[in-house]
Amino acid sequence: GAGVSQSPSNKVTEKGKDVELRCDPISGHTALYWYRQSLGQGLEFLIYFQGNSAPDKSGLPSDRFSAERTGGSVSTLTIQRTQQEDSAVYLCASSLVASGSDTQYFGPGTRLTVL
Amino acid sequence: AQSVSQHNHHVILSEAASLELGCNYSYGGTVNLFWYVQYPGQHLQLLLKYFSGDPLVKGIKGFEAEFIKSKFSFNLRKPSVQWSDTAEYFCAVSILTGGGNKLTFGTGTQLKVEL
Numbered sequence: 001g002a003g004v005s006q007s008p009s010n011k012v013t014e015k016g017k018d019v020e021l022r023c024d025p026i027s028g029h030t031a032l033y034w035y036r037q038s039l040g041q042g043l044e045f046l047i048y049f050q051g052n053s054a055p056d057k058s059g060l061p062s063d064r065f066s067a068e069r070t071g072g073s074v075s076t077l078t079i080q081r082t083q084q085e086d087s088a089v090y091l092c093a094s095s096l097v098a099s100g101s102d103t104q105y106f107g108p109g110t111r112l113t114v115l
Numbered sequence: 116a117q118s119v120s121q122h123n124h125h126v127i128l129s130e131a132a133s134l135e136l137g138c139n140y141s142y143g144g145t146v147n148l149f150w151y152v153q154y155p156g157q158h159l160q161l162l163l164k165y166f167s168g169d170p171l172v173k174g175i176k177g178f179e180a181e182f183i184k185s186k187f188s189f190n191l192r193k194p195s196v197q198w199s200d201t202a203e204y205f206c207a208v209s210i211l212t213g214g215g216n217k218l219t220f221g222t223g224t225q226l227k228v229e230l
Contacts (some may be wrong), residue, residue: 031216033216033217033218035220041217042220042221042222042223043205043207043220043223044220045217045218045219048216048217050196056217059217060200091158093159095189095216098216099216100145101166102216103161104161104216104218105122105161106151106158106160107158108157108158109158
């Protein structure tokens with residue numbers, strides 16, 4: 001079946017602009033996660049959704065970052081007033097349920113470059 | 116908060132050599148443990164996972180890992196590597212909390228297998 005998809009695959013933007021990154025999880029998966037992979041920081045957790053609610057936003061690095069999920073499916077990560085340090089690969093993952101025994105399936109990521 | 120250490124950042128092996136990649140975590144409670152792999156140009160995929168039971172876990176492509184609770188370790192092994200195992204390997208841990216299953220990753224080990 002279809003895996004997790006993300007769009008765009010690459011995004012180049014100028015400092016100060018807003019960007020939106022999209023994630024389509026595997027159909028039927030209730031849990032959705034955003035991570036960031038950068039050279040200096042490795043893979044970091046950003047935010048987790050269970051259905052449409054976000055019980056854990058602890059990884060969002062600043063208030064310029066926000067995310068929403070609608071219809072228990074698609075999620076959008078928004079970065080306002082982008083900075084050069086936001087350059088990274090943003091990964092989305094989904095799992096059937098949000099339990100410790102469930103596997104997270106990752107998408108291909110969106111590579112964000114802030115000039 | 117939990118953390119994960121991968122001590123080998125770059126490993127170069129010849130085909131048929133044996134592989135062991137170290138992973139240590141810090142957390143005093145119950146954890147779930149994972150190894151993910153990222154082949155060149157591909158997205159993260161699960162190699163194997165441990166939740167409970169037999170501490171020796173077998174995964175795909177001949178990989179295995181052993182959970183040693185007393186050492187807080189979850190080392191990845193393969194008796195004989197192939198050129199196609201060239202990839203980046205990530206150890207990850209999640210803890211059993213009230214909700215969610217966010218992963219904390221190690222910094223990754225880049226494995227290069229030479230013919």
